[in-house]
Amino acid sequence: MTIEVRVPTLGESVTEATVATWFKKPGDAVAVDEMLCELETDKVTVEVPSPSAGVMGEIVAAEGETVGVNALLATITAGEGTAPAPAPAAAPAPAAAPAASGGSVDVMVPTLGESVTEATVSTWFKQVGESVAQDEMLCELETDKVSVEVPAPAAGVLAEIVAPEGATVDASAKLAVISGAAAGATMAPAAVAAAPGTATTTGKDVANAPSAEKAMAEAGLSAGQVSGTGRDGRIMKEDVARAVATASAPAPAAAVPSPAAQAPRAPVAAQDEAREERVRMTRLRQTIAKRLKDAQNAAAILTTFNEVDMTEVMALRNEYKELFLKKHGVKLGFMSFFTKACCHALKEVPEVNAEIDGTDIVYKNFVHMGVAAGTPQGLVVPVIRDADAMSFADIEKAIAEKGKRARDGKLSMAEMQGGTFTISNGGVYGSLMSSPILNPPQSGILGMHKIQDRPMAINGEVKIRPMMYLALSYDHRIVDGKGAVTFLVRVKEALEDPRRLLMDL
The missing domain is CATH 2.40.50.100 (RNA polymerase II/Efflux pump adaptor protein, barrel-sandwich hybrid domain)
Incomplete structure (x- = not known):
């Protein structure tokens, strides 16, 4: 009887994989659940076990070939050579190995x-x-x-x-x-x-x-x-x-102090303590607390504010969002506009895209954009690498993919390291104005907020416009007030007239 070996389910939103390595060749004896090959997707590596004992037949998908979910990989002739295959030579049994069963x-x-x-x-x-x-x-x-x-x-x-x-x-x-x-x-x-x-x-x-x-x-x-x-x-x-x-990453932060080393808790009445619930902080939450406090202790954080009229961005988005979705398979949001505007402004004010290393200032000639994302486990900041060289579609796809992985808790450490500047959108939660905290060792973070209709004076007339407050928190040790204000004004100009981004103005 011939058994088919097919591509297993690869996970949410993953539709294809590449055959990386075959561990068996035609004619080899295989045991049930013995690994036959390894597939690579853009997210994970998947090993494909044998569904039956027998003899390896035809390999349909060769190494390096791209295959879809449930595609035929190989065939196995069942009922022959059913003795378990010997352990690979790469992993010889240790001296104290247990018996073959039990x-x-x-x-x-x-x-x-x-x-x-x-x-x-x-x-x-x-x-x-x-x-x-x-x-x-x-x-x-x-x-x-x-x-x-x-x-x-x-x-x-x-x-x-x-x-x-x-x-x-x-x-x-x-x-x-x-x-x-x-x-x-x-x-x-x-x-x-x-x-x-x-x-x-x-x-x-x-x-x-x-x-x-x-x-x-x-x-x-x-x-x-x-x-x-x-x-x-x-x-x-x-x-x-x-x-x-x-x-490229800085040295890891020191361990979070134990609760015993922190300030003692204020006294609580017995009747109130009985109604409290004590839950241990997760390691992620402890790290968030430590890094944010370190940022306040180490950097001279100052925040400057401005407001942006979102009329033109919203009109442009409404005009092209259906064509954009049809061509690129992803929705056109506001984050790509803000990312592009920040990359444009960082070129003019490079100190906002720099960091302090001892007594040196390290200027980054690239933009690895951190996009803060709230998850059930806490705040994480996945990094979109070389965002300054990406198109609107590439940025939207990267933000969507990183955001989903963040919510699912599937982000790797490498995906959250190396950022040079961060954007945080508190507007999705209804925030009207806030002062974001730096993500060290970065020297700047842009806070986006809720879009709200407000009366504005336009050419001597009062008109209702969709307005958003912007906040730039920066490290005053290397970014002067002039540079910070200039950066925020350039972001405002680019958003109020998106054509400036195309003309590099």
Whole structure:
């Protein structure tokens, strides 16, 4: 009987993937759930397991080919060669490996990213005694940047939870134990725990992901400068992005002081305390609090205000929004106009796009635009890299994709590092005016607010116009008042007459 191997569900809004690596070739014996190939999407890497034991037949989609969801990848002739395939040479069994059946597998903390040394166990999806399938999500970890889901390395029964909810674990800690797993399944943790970048020393030579090779070439990095987290130390696209971000990112902030080291809490009446609810701050919320307070302590923050008449932007948007959506597949919003206007103004006032490093001022000849986004977990600032070189459509697509990933808690650390300037839109929540706080080490942040009809004097007549207050908070240590006001005026001019953006005026 012939079994078809098809592309699995790739996730929300992901419709296609690239075949990165085949681990089997026609004629090889395969076991049930043994990994056959690896697919790459623009968001994640997906391993495709064998749906049946048998012999590998035809490979329909070759390496490097782009395939859609449910596309045919290969065929397997079932009922032949059903003996489990031997473990890959890249992961030899350790001396204390368990027996072939009824063994146990340790669930370890996965790779958390550069400069992240610990995480907090936020949620366990399984309880002790429950059966688990391979790659089924066991728990979720929370770092000061992102949430990390931990999949089961093997099928079996969850025998022990070593790190309960709320526990803080380091990057090499054991989280749980799965019993009743096959011995072959214990090879995966061994391979993951191996030193990064050792793919060339394993028994199986697996090439780096094609997208990773391209990204390394563009960034001028060699394979030795990137730590691979893929199968057998294979370098993935996100590994390259992490290496690039680490090279340009400032040193990580110091740990948040423990509650005991902070100011004591004011006395509370007993009858009131009984009606209170105490909830531990998430690591993300602790980091937000620490960074914002550091910004106030370190920078000389000053805010200047102006207002912009949104008539022309709204008219332009209403005129072209249907054509824009039809051609580019994304809605035309206000954020692309503000992003373009800020990039234009930053060229004229470069100190707003700079940062202080000791006694030096570092001017950025590019714009990596941070777009603040509110999520159920707290405020995050995904970065749109090289926004100054992007079109309106590219900016809108990037904002939509980053915003969704932020709300889903799927942003990587690399996607939130390296920003040079930030835009924060409090208007979506109804804010009429506010004074935003800098996102260090940046020297400027633009606050957008609610659009509200107000009476304005236009050529000696009172007319109702859609107005928005703008606020620029800046570091007065390197940005003078003249520069800050000039920046905000240029943003106002570009928005009130969008044609200036096309003419570079």
